[in-house]
Amino acid sequence: MLVKVFGSAVYGIKATTITIEVNVVAGVNFYLVGLPDSAVKESQQRITSALMTNGYKMPGHKIIINMAPADIRKEGSAYDLPIAIGILAGSQQIVSDHLEDYLIMGELSLDGGLQPVKGVLPIALQAAAEGFKGLILPVQNAQEAAIVKGLEVYGMSNLKDVVDFLADKKHIEPATCNVDELFSDTVNSYSVDFADVKGQENVKRALEIAAAGGHNIIMIGAPGSGKTMLAKRLPTIIPPLTLEEALETTKIHSVAGKVEKNSSLITRRPFRAPHHTVSDVALVGGGTYPQPGEISLAHNGVLFLDELPEFKRTVLEVMRQPLEDRQITISRARFSIEYPANFMLVASMNPCPCGFHNHPEKECVCPPGMVQRYLSRISGPLLDRIDIQIEVVPVPFDKLADHRLAESSQTVRERVVKARLLQHQRFVDESDIHCNAMMGSRLIRRYCKISDSGTAILKNAMEKLGLSARAYDRILKVSRTIADLEGEREIQTRHIAEAINYRSLDRSDWAD
Incomplete structure (x- = not known):
């Protein structure tokens, strides 16, 4: 019987949904394809032990598992749980109409316990964006994923809890997180x-x-x-x-x-x-x-x-x-x-x-x-x-x-x-600029204009103290910040003077 279970792969800080296709047919052997790494290939031993420990059995048939898209490398042990659920559903040891509603991730222990996984927040955000009803994952990761709105997050302790939940034999409350309260605390x-x-x-x-x-x-x-x-x-x-x-x-x-x-x-x-x-x-x-x-x-x-x-x-x-x-x-x-x-x-x-x-x-x-x-x-x-x-x-x-x-x-x-x-x-009109330190030459010329007296002080400092040319823009940006701290619209002479003092290593006599 062919079934589909959904997992996720994280690349950078973005997640990609992975479709895990499990087909249990007549024959023998276990095939896992779809560019899995060593940790994914070793899942067979963990899954076999977890199923037997919890009263299930590894089907004595040919099991073909494909992880699509097949050209993306699958890494880590977080696919243990969705593969195990796929095997149980494919061998009709569980019957569930909800497999397509949930994205499932988790590492299995030999006794069927669930171990935490990495990258849960990007996975939860992607699951919500793609319209999944919920996310099933280890209980240790539940609070992290629960901050995503519009997604039911179920934290599970072991394989049996997941099976009973999907088969409607056990009711589990989704995890909740009050973001506003968390921030205030x-x-x-x-x-x-x-x-x-x-x-x-x-x-x-x-x-x-x-x-x-x-x-x-x-x-x-x-x-x-x-x-x-x-x-x-x-x-x-x-x-x-x-x-x-x-x-x-x-x-x-x-x-x-x-x-x-x-x-x-x-x-x-x-x-x-x-x-x-x-x-x-x-x-x-x-x-x-x-x-x-x-x-x-x-x-x-x-x-x-x-x-x-x-x-x-x-x-x-x-x-x-x-x-x-x-x-x-x-x-x-x-x-x-x-x-x-x-x-x-x-x-x-x-x-x-x-x-x-x-x-x-x-x-x-x-x-x-x-x-x-x-x-x-x-x-x-x-x-x-x-x-x-x-x-x-x-x-x-x-x-x-x-x-x-x-x-x-x-x-x-x-x-x-x-x-x-x-x-x-x-x-506000600069998409990539949020503070004075990010200003380039164009913005420095626009927002860091100084008076004639300020120019004279800066010129005198550069000549007397031996300040390098690269110190010029730095002094202007720092003086702009000093003026902002005082709520001044224009850069005053005192702001320039203070900013000059913050170029210790540029003084020609510093190492003497």
């Missing part, structure tokens, strides 16, 4: 706060500007000056995720298997901090079966690279294109996959190998020229994509011992949200 729930940081007012100001304009930032300072502590608190002042951003972020983490069990939506900005030994593939994504890398997992959030010069040169260079295009394309001979990569880059570094160049109290012991060689590990094109460069000076004891709380993250975030609202209104 967790969007401002952080374990860290800017109020924890003692001193460092100039650095906190720079981070506020970076958050307000979406600017990339690098912090240079001695060990123990608080660079990592400050970076970890940046997501607390970035505007909260919108529902659209949360869905896109969750899709990426779902594909990578990074969504926690029994959870649904990622409602807080991601913060990714890979170690400096990370490979270029792990950072940008890829592999034999392409998976999203750290820059995609940081989408709509923060990518923190601690000790930037210690990263391999090849690793840093592969970030140049994603920083510019805000997406990464992974190409293979038969296909290419695109992952979004719209993140804020936050980097930190010591000023020199010993860490004490320009330290107010300790003396640098590096030989002549070492500071410049250490800095040269970071290429000019990469630095060109970092708008704000700020020095971090160690906090003196009297400020560390001060028990008064500093300004909270919530207070800072309110100012940042107001500045982002101005930018949203400014770029």
Whole structure:
């Protein structure tokens, strides 16, 4: 008997519906076709054990299984459950009129239990778009899929529950998720706060500007000056995720298997901090079966690279294109996959190998020229994509011992949200521009006009401080953000002056 069961395959962050055709006819042997990988081919042993353990039997006939479209590679163990249901229906061990109403995914244990699978959110979105009534999958994934409206999501614990449900022998309530309540409960729930940081007012100001304009930032300072502590608190002042951003972020983490069990939506900005030994593939994504890398997992959030010069040169260079295009394309001979990569880059570094160049109290012991060689590990094109460069000076004891709380993250975030609202209104007609950091030369000329006095200050700074030509546009974009934070329509001279201070590494005398 020929039956059809529906599953799904995930490529990038998009899903494709897979039709699993099972035909049980006279004869012997088991045939699985349709470009399955090794994990799919091994499903026969898992399915056989699961059926026998739960009181069913593997048909003693020829079983032909085709996974269509046959030219798309099928990967992973998530097809165990739909294949098993197809075999039971094809051998008439279950009779159901509902197979075409549901999309089914799940990995089987030998005892028939269901194990969680990856990529559930893209699968659920595609199932809803194609008009399926419901989605049947492991109970651990139910909350993640339940955020999709217009789709009944049934979380199952084992194979027998699925069979009884399809045969109308057991009633199971669909999983539910209140997205609005979820957002209100967790969007401002952080374990860290800017109020924890003692001193460092100039650095906190720079981070506020970076958050307000979406600017990339690098912090240079001695060990123990608080660079990592400050970076970890940046997501607390970035505007909260919108529902659209949360869905896109969750899709990426779902594909990578990074969504926690029994959870649904990622409602807080991601913060990714890979170690400096990370490979270029792990950072940008890829592999034999392409998976999203750290820059995609940081989408709509923060990518923190601690000790930037210690990263391999090849690793840093592969970030140049994603920083510019805000997406990464992974190409293979038969296909290419695109992952979004719209993140804020936050980097930190010591000023020199010993860490004490320009330290107010300790003396640098590096030989002549070492500071410049250490800095040269970071290429000019990469630095060109970092708008704000700020020095971090160690906090003196009297400020560390001060028990008064500093300004909270919530207070800072309110100012940042107001500045982002101005930018949203400014770029309402620009489809791919959402914040000041994304402006190109055309938009800089339109929105970053400065007075004659501001031009004179900028000209004088570039000549006296030896600022590079690439610093010009960066200073204008940062000054535009500073003006937005103050609610000013025009860029004032003081905004230009402050922005100039955030180009530490461009000063010709910095490494002296």
